[in-house]
Amino acid sequence: xxxxxxxxxxxxxxxxxxxxxxxxxxxxxxxxxxxxxxxxxxxxxxxxxxxxxxxxxxxxxxxxxxxxxxxxxxxxxxxxxxxxxxxxxxxxxxxxxxxxxxxxxxxxxxxxxxxxxxxxxxxxxxxxxxxxxxxxxxxxxxxxxxxxxxxxxxxxxxxxxxxxxxxxxxxxxxxxxxxxxxxxxxxxxxxxxxxxxxxxxxxxxxxxxxxxxxxxxxxxxxxxxxxxxxxxxxxxxxxxxxxxxxxxxxxxxxxxxxxxxxxxxxxxxxxxxxxxxxxxxxxxxxxxxxxxxxxxxxxxxxxxxxxxxxxxxxxxxxxxxxxxxxxxxxxxxxxxxxxxxxxxxxxxxxxxxxxxxxxxxxxxxxxxxxxxxxxxxxxxxxxxxxxxxxxxxxxxxxxxxxxxxxxxxxxxxxx
Amino acid sequence: xxxxxxxxxxxxxxxxxxxxxxxxxxxxxxxxxxxxxxxxxxxxxxxxxxxxxxxxxxxxxxxxxxxxxxxxxxxxxxxxxxxxxxxxxxxxxxxxxxxxxxxxxxxxxxxxxxxxxxxxxxxxxxxxxxxxxxxxxxxxxxxxxxxxxxxxxxxxxxxxxxxxxxxxxxxxxxxxxxxxxxxxxxxxxxxxxxxxxxxxxxxxxxxxxxxxxxxxxxxxxxxxxxxxxxxxxxxxxxxxxxxxxxxxxxxxxxxxxxxxxxxxxxxxxxxxxxxxxxxxxxxxxxxxxxxxxxxxxxxxxxxxxxxxxxxxxxxxxxxxxxxxxxxxxxxxxxxxxxxxxxxxxxxxxxxxxxxxxxxxxxxxxxxxxxxxxxxxxxxxxxxxxxxxxxxxxxxxxxxxxxxxxxxxxxxxxxxxxxxxxxxxxxxxxxxxxxxxxxxxxxxxxxxxxxxxxxxxxxxxxxxxxxxxxxxxxxxx
Numbered sequence: 097x098x099x100x101x102x103x104x105x106x107x108x109x110x111x112x113x114x115x116x117x118x119x120x121x122x123x124x125x126x127x128x129x130x131x132x133x134x135x136x137x138x139x140x141x142x143x144x145x146x147x148x149x150x151x152x153x154x155x156x157x158x159x160x161x162x163x164x165x166x167x168x169x170x171x172x173x174x175x176x177x178x179x180x181x182x183x184x185x186x187x188x189x190x191x192x193x194x195x196x197x198x199x200x201x202x203x204x205x206x207x208x209x210x211x212x213x214x215x216x217x218x219x220x221x222x223x224x225x226x227x228x229x230x231x232x233x234x235x236x237x238x239x240x241x242x243x244x245x246x247x248x249x250x251x252x253x254x255x256x257x258x259x260x261x262x263x264x265x266x267x268x269x270x271x272x273x274x275x276x277x278x279x280x281x282x283x284x285x286x287x288x289x290x291x292x293x294x295x296x297x298x299x300x301x302x303x304x305x306x307x308x309x310x311x312x313x314x315x316x317x318x319x320x321x322x323x324x325x326x327x328x329x330x331x332x333x334x335x336x337x338x339x340x341x342x343x344x345x346x347x348x349x350x351x352x353x354x355x356x357x358x359x360x361x362x363x364x365x366x367x368x369x370x371x372x373x374x375x376x377x378x379x380x381x382x383x384x385x386x387x388x389x390x391x392x393x394x395x396x397x398x399x400x401x402x403x404x405x406x407x408x409x410x411x412x413x414x415x416x417x418x419x420x421x422x423x424x425x426x427x428x429x430x431x432x433x434x435x436x437x438x439x440x441x442x443x444x445x446x447x448x449x450x451x452x453x454x455x456x457x458x459x460x461x462x463x464x465x466x467x468x469x470x471x472x473x474x475x476x477x478x479x480x481x482x483x484x485x486x487x488x489x490x491x492x493x494x495x496x497x498x499x500x501x502x503x504x505x506x507x508x509x510x511x
Numbered sequence: 512x513x514x515x516x517x518x519x520x521x522x523x524x525x526x527x528x529x530x531x532x533x534x535x536x537x538x539x540x541x542x543x544x545x546x547x548x549x550x551x552x553x554x555x556x557x558x559x560x561x562x563x564x565x566x567x568x569x570x571x572x573x574x575x576x577x578x579x580x581x582x583x584x585x586x587x588x589x590x591x592x593x594x595x596x597x598x599x600x601x602x603x604x605x606x607x608x609x610x611x612x613x614x615x616x617x618x619x620x621x622x623x624x625x626x627x628x629x630x631x632x633x634x635x636x637x638x639x640x641x642x643x644x645x646x647x648x649x650x651x652x653x654x655x656x657x658x659x660x661x662x663x664x665x666x667x668x669x670x671x672x673x674x675x676x677x678x679x680x681x682x683x684x685x686x687x688x689x690x691x692x693x694x695x696x697x698x699x700x701x702x703x704x705x706x707x708x709x710x711x712x713x714x715x716x717x718x719x720x721x722x723x724x725x726x727x728x729x730x731x732x733x734x735x736x737x738x739x740x741x742x743x744x745x746x747x748x749x750x751x752x753x754x755x756x757x758x759x760x761x762x763x764x765x766x767x768x769x770x771x772x773x774x775x776x777x778x779x780x781x782x783x784x785x786x787x788x789x790x791x792x793x794x795x796x797x798x799x800x801x802x803x804x805x806x807x808x809x810x811x812x813x814x815x816x817x818x819x820x821x822x823x824x825x826x827x828x829x830x831x832x833x834x835x836x837x838x839x840x841x842x843x844x845x846x847x848x849x850x851x852x853x854x855x856x857x858x859x860x861x862x863x864x865x866x867x868x869x870x871x872x873x874x875x876x877x878x879x880x881x882x883x884x885x886x887x888x889x890x891x892x893x894x895x896x897x898x899x900x901x902x903x904x905x906x907x908x909x910x911x912x913x914x915x916x917x918x919x920x921x922x923x924x925x926x927x928x929x930x931x932x933x934x935x936x937x938x939x940x941x942x943x944x945x946x947x948x949x950x951x952x953x954x955x956x957x958x959x960x961x962x963x964x965x966x967x968x969x970x971x972x973x974x975x976x977x978x979x980x981x982x983x984x985x986x987x
Contacts, residue, residue, distance in 0.1 A: 220815030
């Protein structure tokens with residue numbers, strides 16, 4: 097069996113950043129396995145701008161952002177295989193994959209980085225009543241039809257869910273001549289970025305209907321309309337508020353789910369909230385030498401953070417392959433949340449260096465403090481005017497804090 | 512002039528055609544939809560019933576028991592998945608009498624191995640059962656199957672043996688001719704036949720009326736179902752029914768042959784034969800009744816929901832009759848799927864008894880290659896195929912691991928798929944947890960390429976169910 101130092105599953109922004117970081121940290125024997133036709137992942141179809149403000153201090157489109165990394169991968173001659181599907185990862189780090197030229201093959205890796213990204217929540221999971229005609233797509237599928245294939249999947253559109261892809265597609269479909277009649281959001285707030293609501297809905301006069309959902313789909317062969325309704329504070333539709341909207345298309349932007357089939361099959365522990373692996377600050381899972389980064393670990397709001405996280409994973413994988421971090425793992429601190437903070441990544445800290453902890457909140461909170469406690473003792477208290485589920489928050493746990501911890505638990509809360 | 516025309520390509524019509532295809536006969540299957548298996552066959556509980564609940568002596572009882580016996584061989588020949596997982600009919604203490612009656616009926620109907628299991632054994636058999644359940648009927652011969660996979664395979668095998676299939680042929684008129692019938696479609700196309708088999712499901716009354724038989728009455732009974740992710744396929748191993756009522760066998764909880772978990776159906780009698788809308792009330796009822804039978808149901812793992820219509824006859828039994836060259840098969844509600852092979856055998860006998868002259872073909876081949884054979888191959892065997900045809904190395908549906916080679920097969924092997932749902936039912940592409948989110952654009956591309964049609968003319972299931980309306984501005 098062929099062996100490689102580092103196999104990276106996925107050649108999107110996460111996989112490419114991790115590959116570059118690992119290479120620059122001294123690991124040259126890398127193989128990226130990408131299922132699509134070329135590197136870049138989902139960014140290839142995200143032709144709008146707004147990427148890279150943090151990372152490159154300029155506004156790039158998705159393909160431009162991906163290209164910045166593709167160049168770096170190619171400059172370093174890091175090997176990659178496209179149209180290659182990874183079918184299995186075993187606990188002893190044997191990767192089974194398949195493509196047209198090599199057929200099915202296996203590679204023994206010293207370390208693996210999981211960077212498979214995420215997928216959209218499909219209609220079936222939403223239990224919307226009514227008929228099952230053509231014309232119901234996830235926003236990302238519609239985005240692929242419009243941006244990659246050059247075809248219009250709809251003319252009169254209602255969008256359910258105000259996730260970022262839904263907001264982006266509201267504008268995209270409008271620019272292509274479709275009429276976007278409404279964006280319905282079940283929650284009393286949007287799950288998308290504030291700037292997207294401004295630039296994709298408000299600028300085009302598309303109504304955002306908060307606390308609304310689609311209760312019935314109409315149409316035998318193609319969608320002919322949807323019935324929407326306002327929901328009460330327990331998210332149940334209020335019958336008197338039902339209204340019919342004529343449309344031929346329903347786009348769904350109801351959340352993203354990390355694609356962790358391979359991770360689960362390998363026996364790696366999954367966080368119930370993130371649906372991604374449980375990791376330490378090196379983004380190492382509970383199988384030694386298997387790391388995860390990007391949207392497969394938890395869904396990010398900005399690709400810039402994906403790159404940041406993937407750098408960490410790439411460098412850590414390099415250290416692991418070189419045998420450098422074996423001895424340096426004396427303490428384990430578990431990170432806990434109060435529920436108002438939904439989750440943290442990482443979920444545990446094993447080292448002694450500074451750690452940036454990423455997290456999301458469960459609701460919109462105003463004038464609050466983000467608090468981190470070591471037992472009863474408050475070690476961080478950070479004031480915020482507003483936090484929202486759509487935007488990722490961070491706090492930094494310094495090495496001094498870690499050195500002076502009394503317990504082995506840190507609790508993250510909103511107060 | 513055809514020897515036999517079969518109206519309706521559901522599971523019954525498909526198995527009738529396949530059974531008759533062994534004879535030296537000119538056979539034509541007519542179907543009004545854009546694919547086979549589009550009516551009641553497409554959306555039901557996917558169970559091969561052991562045969563304990565039909566009244567002793569009824570056609571339902573006889574054909575169910577016989578069909579269940581035949582199914583293993585039929586599925587083996589056709590390469591269709593079939594799993595004798597056993598059925599349980601569970602009961603609370605108050606329902607014990609009913610279940611005991613059912614066991615007695617099962618024994619009278621000749622169901623092999625049927626018996627009563629008591630609380631302790633029951634909960635050992637199925638740890639996820641509701642703790643309050645007291646006893647159950649166990650029928651080890653109960654099985655699960657995929658009804659559209661069976662139907663597609665049966666039509667395919669019939670076609671491989673010379674039968675013809677006309678899709679989008681909605682019969683609008685039947686006239687008696689010298690020595691047979693002239694069957695005309697709504698588009699004005701006419702075919703002639705000596706014998707006519709009416710297996711038109713919900714519309715078998717309408718077809719019967721066209722042949723001069725006004726006595727057949729069929730109405731739809733709708734049922735909502737919910738399907739859960741393959742992660743939940745091990746939730747239970749048996750098919751779990753609750754003690755039946757006169758509206759049917761209640762809400763079942765069952766693994767499927769493809770490894771999902773199925774919940775449903777509700778049972779509501781309706782008038783509209785096209786009304787397959789799901790309802791919020793239906794979902795609520797499925798969930799609440801399923802929760803009577805099992806605990807810890809992982810409802811956050813629902814990947815899709817659907818509604819099917821059973822063709823309920825007016826007599827309470829299957830309506831099977833032969834009259835002057837017409838065989839009517841109506842009211843084939845549950846256990847219709849289970850009985851289908853036996854119904855086909857029965858039709859064969861009716862025709863030969865009526866003096867239909869035909870010899871068995873010398874080159875008749877009852878075997879069809881399994882639709883999902885590629886998945887079951889070893890790594891070496893797969894590599895052999897990929898070397899010859901690289902399309903088998905290209906993954907299209909990542910959730911269900913379906914390659915381009917398999918999709919092209921679905922578009923070229925009898926009966927050929929022509930739309931996205933047709934590809935889906937043949938290959939399972941788009942049936943996984945992302946429900947086609949990733950693979951549907953590629954499937955559209957492959958359909959357009961293989962069928963030589965424009966990208967924007969590809970449909971979900973024929974007719975006006977188009978996926979795209981045309982090119983974007985920049986491309987016009």
